[in-house]
Amino acid sequence: MATYVLRRLIQAVPILLGIAVISFMIIYLAPGEPIDRFRSGRVSPQTIENLRRLYGLDQPLPQQLLSWMVAFFQVWRVDAWGYSFTDGQPVITKIAARVPYTLELMGTSLFLTVIIAIPVGVLGAVRQYSWADKIIMVLATIGYAMPTFWLGLVLKFVFAIKLDLFPLFGRHTYGDDSIGDLVWHLVLPVMTLTIVSVAGWSRYMRSSMLEVLHQDYVRTARAKGLPGSRVLFKHALRNALIPIVTLLGLTIPSLLVGAAVTEAVFAWPGLGGMGVTAVIERDYPAVLAFVMVGGAMVILGNLLADVLYAFVDPRIKY
Amino acid sequence: MTVHRSDRPLLEIQDLRTHFFTQDGTVKAVDGVSYEIGDGKTVGVVGESGCGKSITALSVMRLIEQPGRIVGGSVLLRGRDLLRVDDAEMRDIRGNQISMIFQEPMTSLNPVYTCGDQISEAVSLHEAVGRRQAWERAVEMLQLVGIPDPARRAKQYPHELSGGMRQRVMIAMALSTNPELLIADEPTTALDVTIQAQILELMKSLRERNRMAIMLITHDLGVIAEMADDVVVMYAGQVVEQSDADTVFAKPHHPYTTGLLASIPRLGEKRQRLEVIQGVVPNPLNLPKGCLFKRRCPHAMPVCDTPPPLQEIARGHLSRCWLTPAGEPPAVGPEATGELAEAAASALQAPA
């Protein structure tokens, strides 16, 4: 297992390199120059030239790419990912400061998604074509079709404006650092993210369970004389969860996107909002770091999915 | 004829009807099937795929799934109608008095539990034994079915075993509770020929040891010849011929049975070509009127437009065909005598 993980991590390096090349190409092909944001009447051409040298923009592109890549992996150094164009802070510390905020949003939502979607999906599968199943499927289909940001707006309107139950945006009330206040602020963004992902997950769980319920070994279990609940929970559910566990790793990227949009709607101070701002501000060091971190998350999510797979399915050995 | 241990046979299937209500119409997968299995007897049920032999077995176990439903008849186990007992009682019978093994050993075992787990689960379900005892029984059973190094194998997952080994595990699981009846649904079909022979040998020896009855479902007459005391031939949801094995092989009556027998290649026999039964199994949604086999039958006659009854043509030998016991077309007319001829004559006169 350890060698497998190591091999996968080594294989990730060329992929990250590819991501870096693509990002560099996009920036290079885009009209204008990264330091254009510093140009103005009051900045002398000499200063601009100095800036270009400072950021290494005077060097040939492959050279730039290489030195940037080398620096990127030295994550123990504060300046590894460069300094932000907007406030001069090291990008790595800026990103690190935001990670916990995004994690509390994503983590809560993921947890709720799992404990809601699995029972709902199982219920739909076991009572296939019943009224309960039809209602679940209709709600899940609509939930799946709802854009995250729109749902956020609607929830915000209903619960924050009309009913005035929860705050409109932000992570805490100024001057109040209590847990209660944080939870109060978390409710709407988490609800937004959770509704959308429960819709997707319960559909997935339902079809996975349906597939398993038609397997021969479920019939074997019934032929043994096991009661329905044991057949369902011991024999069927255990197998139906296998693809769900892998989904856990694979949804990390899409959860990140959902989180970014939700953060924008509720002004949550997480990574997503920061990324959007970085792009608007043309803060290139931050933008590049974001693409790389995002890519690393996708790769690690895939790896996590495969590792979890080996844990839950005895047929998989690495 | 052997003497039964009790006055009633172990299992009596009476006029069983199991229908599937599909979008396209009702499929009468089992349509009025009756046969019985005596204590310690092996009954071979033969027929092409889709003839209803497996559905009959699943109906006995009450394991029919949507859109199928048992719509009529009864299944008596020592006189108790299984179709009328409640779910808890039925669960108690399943895997205990009646066990079942399936065609696909590759998919019939749960991939995420060890073989030992799956066998001991059946044991502890039906007997008041502890975990350790149940596990010991599982290992014992694995030894009994001829699996080498059973203690180690019990800890392995199904995917670590070959197909033949897995079928042995299935048999071990089925027999772990000493059932009176084993239903074996194509137990050797998915296996290599040499493994097939081993599994059949194993079933034979275990049959002697446990003195259990077997309902052996197969489309392979070779397997029947090897194992069965009695034979039930099924076609399109009905029993078409039924007798002891020797009679069926020596003096088959129904043209379908004759066709099945003629299509077996025999070693050392010089034949230009193998006989085949012409035509295909009728569409279950669009069964022919009258005899279901008439479109494929080399003896098809006008009288076949009327469904023939299942009749005793000799002692203990039933056949669903208008041919006379001697295999002649039924004589119709004033000179005709006998029940069959009369029935045929009245059938011909009646508007079809």
Add this chain to the structure above:
Amino acid sequence: MEGTQLGQIPAKATTGAGQGAVDEVDLTPVRTYWQLARQRFMQHSLAVVGLIVMAILVTLALVVPTITGSLYAKTSLSLANHPPSLLNPFAPLGYDSIGMNVFIRLVKALQTSLFVGFSAVSIIVVVGITVGAIAGYVGGAVDNLLMRLVDVVLSLPSFFLIVMMVALFGTGNAIVVIVAIGIVGWTTAARLVRAEFLSLRETDFVQAARALGAGDRRIIVRHMLPAAMAPVVVAATLGIADSVVVEATLSFLSFGISPPEASLGNMLTNAQEFFYRQPILILYPGLTLILVVLAASFMGDGLRDALDPRQRVRK
């Protein structure tokens, strides 16, 4: 799962002695693949509903903006905050806070969304088929290289990359949005086509075409592409829904289409500003989006059932 066994009857019928009379032959009509596919699609009632809804939406998006011209961007402050009224056929949804006709603007936004959705999917399909066909047909080192490229693109944080491209190459430009979605989205189609091509390459009909001296181009275009199209059609239909949502999200975050051009996303941004005065304005663009997504995914599901013969085995 039954192989050829002793005593088994061959499935193929042969004519010969003993066959029943002519009037008893089972006359199940023979249907072609496409007839069967259409029949299966039509049996899928949700798919038919999806198709009808999509047809209505497309018709609306083509007709209404053509008639109303540039009215979608016209502001008339005297009409501002005019409430919705079904009695007013010209403005059934009323006017927004700066006096724009909400219905006309909504249909124009729908047009933009559908345009972006269909165009982005066209790019995805063209690039995906090209890459997949080359990889699957040529194989070897070329295949290897292209599949590594697919791996890289699949590992891209796609949404963020789209945001980046749109921001750098021109915010507010529909073409940039389309190209950006296309660039990150082609991998699925490429993998599907490649997989089909790899298996088709060895099939008898392709070998036969090759034996008859058909050129590569002819083999690909005439023999392999049609066979490989089914999964691509399904993926493309489902891709329309994704693209429309991505565009709306971009526009909502003010990267995509910006006012005065109309997009479902920027209408929502706009509605957010008038949250207190006219909350109903967040409803229309949202429901329209949901309608488009549902219609496309129902059609996609129906097409999958209709076109993928492997699904037929399922009961």
